[in-house]
Amino acid sequence: MKNTPFxxxxxxxxxxxxxxxxxxxxxxxxxxxxxxAAVRKNAGVFDVSHMGEFILKGDHALDLIQRVTTNDAxxxxxxxxxxxCLPNATGGIVDDLIVYCIEPNKTYMLVVNASNIEKDWxxxxxxxxxxxxxxxxxxxxxxxxxxxxxxxxxLQPLTELDIMNLKYYTFVKGTFAGVxxxxxSATGYTGSGGVEIYFEDSNGAADKIWDAIFxxxxxxxxxPIGLGARDTLRLEMGYCLxxxxxxxxxxxxxxxxxxxxxxxxDFTAKAIIEKLKAEGVQRKLVGFEMLERGIPxxxxxxxxxxxxxxxxVTSGTQAPSLNKAIGLGYVAVSHTAIDSEIYIDIRxxxxxxxxxxxxxx
Numbered sequence: 424m425k426n427t428p429f430x431x432x433x434x435x436x437x438x439x440x441x442x443x444x445x446x447x448x449x450x451x452x453x454x455x456x457x458x459x460a461a462v463r464k465n466a467g468v469f470d471v472s473h474m475g476e477f478i479l480k481g482d483h484a485l486d487l488i489q490r491v492t493t494n495d496a497x498x499x500x501x502x503x504x505x506x507x508c509l510p511n512a513t514g515g516i517v518d519d520l521i522v523y524c525i526e527p528n529k530t531y532m533l534v535v536n537a538s539n540i541e542k543d544w545x546x547x548x549x550x551x552x553x554x555x556x557x558x559x560x561x562x563x564x565x566x567x568x569x570x571x572x573x574x575x576x577x578l579q580p581l582t583e584l585d586i587m588n589l590k591y592y593t594f595v596k597g598t599f600a601g602v603x604x605x606x607x608s609a610t611g612y613t614g615s616g617g618v619e620i621y622f623e624d625s626n627g628a629a630d631k632i633w634d635a636i637f638x639x640x641x642x643x644x645x646x647p648i649g650l651g652a653r654d655t656l657r658l659e660m661g662y663c664l665x666x667x668x669x670x671x672x673x674x675x676x677x678x679x680x681x682x683x684x685x686x687x688x689d690f691t692a693k694a695i696i697e698k699l700k701a702e703g704v705q706r707k708l709v710g711f712e713m714l715e716r717g718i719p720x721x722x723x724x725x726x727x728x729x730x731x732x733x734x735x736v737t738s739g740t741q742a743p744s745l746n747k748a749i750g751l752g753y754v755a756v757s758h759t760a761i762d763s764e765i766y767i768d769i770r771x772x773x774x775x776x777x778x779x780x781x782x783x784x
Contacts, residue, residue: 427472428565428629436647443650444537446473451649458652459743462615463784466571467648468636475540475561476621477533483553485528491550492522493675493696495685496531499524504592504608507683508675509546514695515671516678518543519663521610523594532606532621534566536665550691565624569636570648570656574617577640582607586618600635602628612653614660614782658749659742661710661781667721668708668737668751674699677753678708706734706753710781711765712745717774719750724768733758736767742783749783750776 424447433440438449449470451458461467479487488496494507503524509517518539523532535543540561551557569578575587582599586607589595594608599620606621622628637645654664663669669678676684676699686697713719719739724732739750750767758765761780766773 425473427470428624429470429472429567429633432633433470433647438647438649444473446537448473449647449649451651452647455649455651455655456743458646458648459655461644461646462571462613462648462652462656463744464572465644465646466569466574466577466617466640467646467652468640469568469570469648469650469653471566471568471619471653472564472624473537474566475535475537475543475559476564476566477535477544477547478556478558478560479531479533480529480556480558481554482528484531484555486553487547487551487555488522488531488533489688490690491547492520493680493684493690494522495688496522496524497688499527501525501527502593502595504594504610506592508669508680509543510675510690510692510696511546511671512692514674514692514699516665516669516673516675516680517546517671519665519669519680523606523608538666560623563624565622565629565632566619567632567636568611568613568617568619569640569645570611570613570617571615573643577643577645578618578636581635581639589618600632602632605632612662613656614662614784615656652743654738655740655743658738658740658751659744659782659784661751661783663708663751664738673708673753674704676700677704677706704756706755707759708737708751708753709759709778710783711750711752711767711776711778712783713748713750713767714764714775714777717767717769717772718748719752719767719769719776725752725754726766726768726773727758728764728766730766730773733765739767744784749779751781754778 433449589609599605723736725734734754736752
């Protein structure tokens, strides 16, 4: 297993560790519910240094991004970020990602999922026919997500950059906790506000930033948060997790990502996805909440009242903020209307649920 620059910090704090995407990662410290509540009500720090980062530079960098992603990156100005996805040749999803515009038409950073770093690099590289300069900086880049309603207020004393007024999906670069060239973006995977900070793991920067954050934030209730609470937080917001809710077999249109699929430009499998839009999808990713006792789990079958299989659960949990069980799953289009009754097959028992609009929280 690989370690992040913060692995020993997690172990010293007594984190429950486990393998995730090839990395030794903290799953929880004080318990998922406690950590979940900390982020929803105050602020928490996630080590997400396992994520992948690619730099694309040159006169044709934007053209390459436009050809391999579904969203329209030409709309980005310096300091803006954009959620997007990489479609495969058959209209499925190679990965979802964030595109950061550092210099329009010249320099971009792509942030990809940890388990897909090599896959994404190889996929994008095969379309790089115009010698765009590509750098995989994943192994030397630290990424901390400080999330929660009080996150920016806690961090503001550590930088002269105005991070309290950062608009959603914008970023700034500068000095943070005495470390230069830190990128701070108003992005995250929790729906509770906050920032993500990217910096190079050199000259003790990782220790310096981690220690400064907790020296400042600890007395204000800032807590380290594991991947367990990251999952419950993102699920309450209805955010997709690659490998669970979207993958190479799911179309962006089926996965509810039509809003990041722009047919005003050319991209991989555009014709296939456009045809699917015209003809209509057969299944859709929906949110649902349990009406009867039971927790939906990944790959549980979804059935109708007569026991016919109409889909499959992709993610499910007992939502800490809501005190109810919720989930995401693909179901036949005829069962996707809000308030449609569906049944989750939990150990051969049909447990009633209903389709609801995400986000749940």
